[in-house]
Amino acid sequence: xxxxxxxxxxxxxxxxxxxxxxxxxxxxxxxxxxxxxxxxxxxxxxxxxxxxxxxxxxxxxxxxxxxxxxxxxxxxxxxxxxxxxxxxxxxxxxxxxxxxxxxxxxxxxxxxxxxxxxxxxxxxxxxxxxxxxxxxxxxxxxxxxxxxxxxxxxxxxxxxxxxxxxxxxxxxxxxxxxxxxxxxxxxxxxxxxxxxxxxxxxxxxxxxxxxxxxxxxxxxxxxxxxxxxxxxxxxxxxxxxxxxxxxxxxxxxxxxxxxxxxxxxxxxxxxxxxxxxxxxxxxxxxxxxxxxxxxxxxxxxxxxxxxxxxxxxxxxxxxxxxxxxxxxxxxxxxxxxxxxxxxxxxxxxxxxxxxxxxxxxxxxxxxxxxxxxxxxxxxxxxxxxxxxxxxxxxxxxxxxxxxxxxxxxxxxxxxxxxxxxxxxxxxxxxxxx
Numbered sequence: 001x002x003x004x005x006x007x008x009x010x011x012x013x014x015x016x017x018x019x020x021x022x023x024x025x026x027x028x029x030x031x032x033x034x035x036x037x038x039x040x041x042x043x044x045x046x047x048x049x050x051x052x053x054x055x056x057x058x059x060x061x062x063x064x065x066x067x068x069x070x071x072x073x074x075x076x077x078x079x080x081x082x083x084x085x086x087x088x089x090x091x092x093x094x095x096x097x098x099x100x101x102x103x104x105x106x107x108x109x110x111x112x113x114x115x116x117x118x119x120x121x122x123x124x125x126x127x128x129x130x131x132x133x134x135x136x137x138x139x140x141x142x143x144x145x146x147x148x149x150x151x152x153x154x155x156x157x158x159x160x161x162x163x164x165x166x167x168x169x170x171x172x173x174x175x176x177x178x179x180x181x182x183x184x185x186x187x188x189x190x191x192x193x194x195x196x197x198x199x200x201x202x203x204x205x206x207x208x209x210x211x212x213x214x215x216x217x218x219x220x221x222x223x224x225x226x227x228x229x230x231x232x233x234x235x236x237x238x239x240x241x242x243x244x245x246x247x248x249x250x251x252x253x254x255x256x257x258x259x260x261x262x263x264x265x266x267x268x269x270x271x272x273x274x275x276x277x278x279x280x281x282x283x284x285x286x287x288x289x290x291x292x293x294x295x296x297x298x299x300x301x302x303x304x305x306x307x308x309x310x311x312x313x314x315x316x317x318x319x320x321x322x323x324x325x326x327x328x329x330x331x332x333x334x335x336x337x338x339x340x341x342x343x344x345x346x347x348x349x350x351x352x353x354x355x356x357x358x359x360x361x362x363x364x365x366x367x368x369x370x371x372x373x374x375x376x377x378x379x380x381x382x383x384x385x386x387x388x389x390x391x392x393x394x395x396x397x398x399x400x401x402x403x404x405x406x407x408x409x410x411x412x413x414x415x416x417x418x419x420x421x422x423x424x425x426x427x428x429x430x431x432x433x
Contacts, residue, residue, distance in 0.1 A: 077197030079113035082163030097209035120160035171266035180276030310340025354387035
């Protein structure tokens, strides 16, 4: 293992032995490729329908590219934010999606509270190469129009690049994030920033060759190579992601050793959340690894062993109308999972949300936003993707419930929004008694 004791970029090389059975990826899955890559891990049939619908007509050119200015909503917590990206290499694994890659390479990003940071520059939303690919390939699949790269190259976060982490007695609680299939670690920056501003360390993960675009320190941009997985392949995909998440947890233990983050992480208090396929990754990671104490699934279809076994730790299901666990559930996997949960659990629905309402992408292409997809895709597909809720209001609601969940179960906080309908959030429907 090597590491740069400056805060900017850290290389972590692990030789952790491969967990038996964790990477049961079949050669058939590795070898097969599909023509479409817009699957985001919601309901398999729904996601495939949306992917097809968004490609029904040629992409439309955007006329006002020079006037588009993008921004993220300000965090609500009391702390300023620092951020840094880490390059991780798992020497124990061959890349499961590109067999010619002899090791598994990952990028993660840490978001954390800081007491200063005035001397550091605001961090970019995405590295330049990744931003160009996102604008050219990933986002146009959902808004069905060409999208200029310049607004994403100019977009800044509220995090100060490489600012020193806040030091508190006992360390800070840690939250992992796994993105939706075809998306990347930046896709919920608005949520990660808010948690960091409230005193959490958030580690967002890029699942290389599953994520839409991942830029490495040498300038390489690795893109999605899988295409549209079949339902039977979804769990195999999740297994790879679980191995990634567990490897990241191992590296956080190394990060807590001598260096700029020494003794700043409380690894006895770890939570995880994920959007879409990342929600399934969260649940399965909790089943495989007891280090994760609490989890949240943002609108993702569940797959694998955890659906049948459930969990013995707190879990929140947070869905659009595409996912719920109620009688006559729109997603039967949620209902099956719900029946096997043995600890605290809750299922809430934001009925006016679409699948991407749970991400920053609603701030770019949601109702009234710069690349509003309305009129460019069929109304049903648009509603399923972006919903009808104001994107800023949606982000505020999601922030509130994520904070309540991790504050209650990682810090013994109040978490009262989780207890039932609240006048502060009338949009939320509690799906189970």
